[in-house]
Amino acid sequence: MNVLVIGATGFIGSSVAAALVGAGHEVSTLQRPDGRATGYRPVPGDLTDPASLGQAATGFDRVVHAGPPLGEELDLAGVDALVAAAGDRLVHTTGAAVLGSGSKDEDSAPDPHPVVAWRAELERRVRTAGGRVVRPGMAYGDGGGSVPALLAAKAAERGTGVYIGEPGVRWPVVHVADLAALYVAVVEHAEPGTVWHGMSETVRLDDVARALGGGTATSWPLEEATAEMGPIAGLYTLDQDISSDRTRRLLNWTPKHTSITAYLNSQVGHA
Structure with a gap:
């Protein structure tokens, strides 16, 4: 597939981009005008400019957002732009904190810690559009x-x-290499509108x-x-x-x- 990776200069995103290439996909990466080069084909865009995200996401088989959270206003505006451009081709990262405390699984309703309260709404918008959500643990x-x-x-x-x-x-x-392998599995096999857990x-x-x-x-x-x-x-x-457990079973994901x-x-x- 032709995949755009957002956040490819970061800890998780760089591993995801490399894993996708290793699996045979063609990777492009979002790059700010003054941003650090990633070694992949750059696509102009900036997380702080939601309109640019929509422009960047057009024409890809998958768009993987593995960039950092920037706060409620920018994150929700950004996901709206990505949903409008990519729809069910979007794979978006949130995190374990969206579930709150206690014992939870992939079917648990979000109960986010106040610091990341808006991420529940972000997930809803992604899944409503048919996109996929990945919730990593601490990488x-x-x-x-x-x-x-x-x-x-x-x-x-x-x-x-x-x-x-x-x-x-x-x-x-989760080890970042195992997490990157999960993103590859989600890109290749996950059904639309689903959520997946990256915890080893x-x-x-x-x-x-x-x-x-x-x-x-x-x-x-x-x-x-x-x-x-x-x-x-x-x-x-x-x-x-x-x-x-469900992520491991349905996507055949086995952390090493x-x-x-x-x-x-x-x-x-x-x-």
């Missing part, structure tokens, strides 16, 4: 991932692993912190974290156990990396 691997990087920086600063709030908070996680395991964030801290970890009180990070700190206290703590321990040991 890690290949030396990237914003959450592991933040926690690693805090571990280096304090000399011990750091997690926010109370111990025992669980998050769904559920892990305690304090265990992630211990792996980054060489075996020890301490709490960073939510109030202090919020003062430094803003409201997004509340996401780190969102306890989730999210299933990807199933232990983030083993991965982090190997990285810390290597460093």
Whole structure:
């Protein structure tokens, strides 16, 4: 297929673009006039200019949005432009936080954390148009991932692993290579109007912190974290156990990396 990837300079998007090429697809990437080249055929456009997204998305077999969230106004205007141009050819990324806390699966209704409240409406608009939604867990691997990087920086600063709030908070996680393979499967096989979960395991964030801290970890009180990070700190206290069983079964998706703590321990040991 001829696929446009939005967000191809980012951690997830770059892996998705490479995986699509590896699967035999022709990839073009959205590129701002002053943006960094990706090595793929550039298509002019800018996430902060929704009209440009609609122009860029015209004429592709699939349009994969793996770019970062920019806030309610821009994200909803952007998805409206993409839906108008691509309709059921759109594959859009949201995230696990759209489901809220507790045990959830692909059939669970969105109950988003307030920090990402608009993503439920974004998903609705994509699916109503026949598009596909991918909800990744926390992505890690290949030396990237914003959450592991933040926690690693805090571990280096304090000399011990750091997690926010109370111990025992669980998050769904996924290695970026496995996530990229899921996007390929969604592009190739997913039915219109569907939602898919990119989670390889559920892990305690304090265990992630211990792996980054060489075996020890301490709490960073939510109030202090919020003062430094803003409201997004509340996401780190969102306890989730999210299933990807249906995704694995229907798309024959089998993650190869199933232990983030083993991965982090190997990285810390290597460093």
